[in-house]
Amino acid sequence: MAVVEAEKLTKFYGRRIGIADLNLSLPQGTLLGFLGPNGAGKTTAIRVLLGFLRATRGRAAIFGWDCWRQAHRILSDVGYLPGDLRLYPWLTAARALQIIRGARGRDVQRAGRDLAEQFALETNLPVRHMSRGTRQKLGLILALVHRPMLLILDEPATGLDPLIQDVLFAHLRSLAGQGHTVLFSTHTLSEVERLCDRVAILREGRLVTDERLDVLRARARRNVTLLWRDDADGGSMEAPSFLIVNERNGRLWRGTLSVPAVEFVRWCADKPLVDVSIGQPDLADLFREYYRSAGPNA
Amino acid sequence: MNRGLILKTLYETWAATLVFFLGFAAVEGLLAFAIPSLFAEYGEQFLQLKFVHRIAGSLLGTEISGTFGPDMIQSFPWVHPIALALVWGHAIWFCTRLPAGEIDHGTIDLLLSLPVRRVSVLLSDAVVCMVSGTGLAVMGLIGNGSGNWLANTASGEPMHVSLGIATNLYCMYLGVSGMVYMISAVCDRRGRAVGVSVAVVLASFLVNFLAQFWTPAKAVGFLSVLDYYRPLQVVRDHAWAVGDMILLTSVGLGFWICAALLFRRRDIRTA
Numbered sequence: 001m002a003v004v005e006a007e008k009l010t011k012f013y014g015r016r017i018g019i020a021d022l023n024l025s026l027p028q029g030t031l032l033g034f035l036g037p038n039g040a041g042k043t044t045a046i047r048v049l050l051g052f053l054r055a056t057r058g059r060a061a062i063f064g065w066d067c068w069r070q071a072h073r074i075l076s077d078v079g080y081l082p083g084d085l086r087l088y089p090w091l092t093a094a095r096a097l098q099i100i101r102g103a104r105g106r107d108v109q110r111a112g113r114d115l116a117e118q119f120a121l122e123t124n125l126p127v128r129h130m131s132r133g134t135r136q137k138l139g140l141i142l143a144l145v146h147r148p149m150l151l152i153l154d155e156p157a158t159g160l161d162p163l164i165q166d167v168l169f170a171h172l173r174s175l176a177g178q179g180h181t182v183l184f185s186t187h188t189l190s191e192v193e194r195l196c197d198r199v200a201i202l203r204e205g206r207l208v209t210d211e212r213l214d215v216l217r218a219r220a221r222r223n224v225t226l227l228w229r230d231d232a233d234g235g236s237m238e239a240p241s242f243l244i245v246n247e248r249n250g251r252l253w254r255g256t257l258s259v260p261a262v263e264f265v266r267w268c269a270d271k272p273l274v275d276v277s278i279g280q281p282d283l284a285d286l287f288r289e290y291y292r293s294a295g296p297n298a
Numbered sequence: 299m300n301r302g303l304i305l306k307t308l309y310e311t312w313a314a315t316l317v318f319f320l321g322f323a324a325v326e327g328l329l330a331f332a333i334p335s336l337f338a339e340y341g342e343q344f345l346q347l348k349f350v351h352r353i354a355g356s357l358l359g360t361e362i363s364g365t366f367g368p369d370m371i372q373s374f375p376w377v378h379p380i381a382l383a384l385v386w387g388h389a390i391w392f393c394t395r396l397p398a399g400e401i402d403h404g405t406i407d408l409l410l411s412l413p414v415r416r417v418s419v420l421l422s423d424a425v426v427c428m429v430s431g432t433g434l435a436v437m438g439l440i441g442n443g444s445g446n447w448l449a450n451t452a453s454g455e456p457m458h459v460s461l462g463i464a465t466n467l468y469c470m471y472l473g474v475s476g477m478v479y480m481i482s483a484v485c486d487r488r489g490r491a492v493g494v495s496v497a498v499v500l501a502s503f504l505v506n507f508l509a510q511f512w513t514p515a516k517a518v519g520f521l522s523v524l525d526y527y528r529p530l531q532v533v534r535d536h537a538w539a540v541g542d543m544i545l546l547t548s549v550g551l552g553f554w555i556c557a558a559l560l561f562r563r564r565d566i567r568t569a
Binding site: 013043047050051052053054071072073074075076078079080082084085086087088090091095098099100101102103104139142143 | 305306403405407410411412418568
């Protein structure tokens with residue numbers, strides 16, 4: 001059974017589309033990067049999944065329970081970090097842990113203290129005296145402290161310094177390795193590349209792709225550089241259809257590749273080349289295309 | 299009801315509630331201390347003027363015939379506009395925090411991410427509200443008693459009469475709280491919820507005031523919450539206004555149930 005299951009999930013705000021016909025299925029242990037431009041419907045999708053919003057149409061279930069009617073059951077094993085985290089000014093980590101213990105009915109003091117130590121958070125500092133990053137750390141602790149089976153994190157790395165980001169990502173990877181599922185909403189592509197094994201992209205409320213990251217990598221364009229034996233070779237050679245040459249400078253060609261590297265290598269094998277370099281797949285470029293249109297092939 | 303959320307509400311409200319408690323006790327004490335000497339100073343004649351009679355009658359929620367007696371002097375601190383403003387102010391401040399205030403400040407996400415039903419979230423808040431209301435009534439009693447003791451004007455009213463007034467005040471607090479919860483349940487902005495609530499209680503006060511000398515207002519006087527809060531009646535009859543108290547509590551409960559239903563069914567959007 002999938003941890004998260006959404007079928008034709010639709011939410012309208014009056015006439016405006018929040019999300020439309022969203023289908024999503026997350027098996028246990030998935031680390032999903034949830035991407036999309038501003039206003040794409042990521043937050044709406046998350047709020048419907050958490051039972052904050054009632055879907056106009058379609059079905060959403062977490063752990064097999066209906067997201068609207070049984071939200072309180074679902075939330076006992078869900079950790080959530082809102083994108084625009086707001087906390088009570090009087091709240092300290094110590095007080096928050098007391099409240100969580102009372103609300104969740106389980107002792108989280110020790111786990112909370114451990115997390116506070118990992119994230120270098122002072123437990124008696126009230127929110128009103130915290131910086132943006134420190135508030136984010138407290139929000140993360142509140143989302144992680146009960147070791148939920150599903151984590152829904154909206155822009156979790158915002159305001160965190162690189163060292164704490166490393167701690168967070170290591171923690172998330174470790175949780176995913178133990179079978180916990182993570183839905184990770186972000187704008188930062190490098191975070192997705194570092195952390196996620198699957199990517200879903202929303203645009204104008206619709207899911208435009210939902211694929212494994214390695215599949216997307218294979219589809220992404222790569223920057224390539226070719227160095228011919230001499231200027232004559234560089235000038236006379238015809239580029240194949242899968243290679244877009246952006247710059248011809250005597251012996252030197254620079255271009256982008258739209259097929260798997262192995263095909264390009266095969267093509268290069270019988271050519272009078274001195275050197276070839278193939279860059280990493282440019283996911284940012286691919287995502288930008290998804291953001292702009294219905295997909296890279298549209 | 300949820301222990302963690304009760305704790306959260308206590309953390310959030312204790313300081314301001316304490317200020318309301320002390321303020322209300324001080325106002326009650328001051329009024330109970332000052333009003334008898336004020337009446338003595340201005341003399342009988344001024345107090346028998348018709349318009350003064352009407353204003354006093356409006357505040358006390360009953361028509362005054364004859365002269366001012368100690369029963370009226372005893373009742374005044376409980377109906378003084380400052381005292382009412384403090385009681386209503388606390389109810390409005392407290393009950394607009396959830397859900398309107400939480401949505402407005404964006405903290406509702408944290409609250410609703412806990413595994414607690416929305417009705418239970420509201421109930422946990424309402425329990426602390428009810429306890430605070432009790433505290434407010436008790437502080438009124440303490441303040442009033444202290445003022446009387448300091449002024450040396452103990453009229454010899456039995457304790458159960460003062461307790462009857464305080465309980466009636468508490469029931470009024472519950473009625474107003476229930477209504478404010480309902481207004482809060484449909485608002486996304488705390489300012490709007492406070493504005494509407496203040497407008498409703500002011501209208502209620504005005505209707506009760508005008509009903510004493512304006513017939514059209516008299517016809518709708520039953521809509522005013524003050525129509526069911528009459529300390530003078532309790533002092534005169536030496537009996538608790540049980541009917542009024544039941545009605546105020548029922549209205550409060552009815553509004554609260556509506557608030558819970560609205561809160562349970564509504565979408566919680568980002569502020």
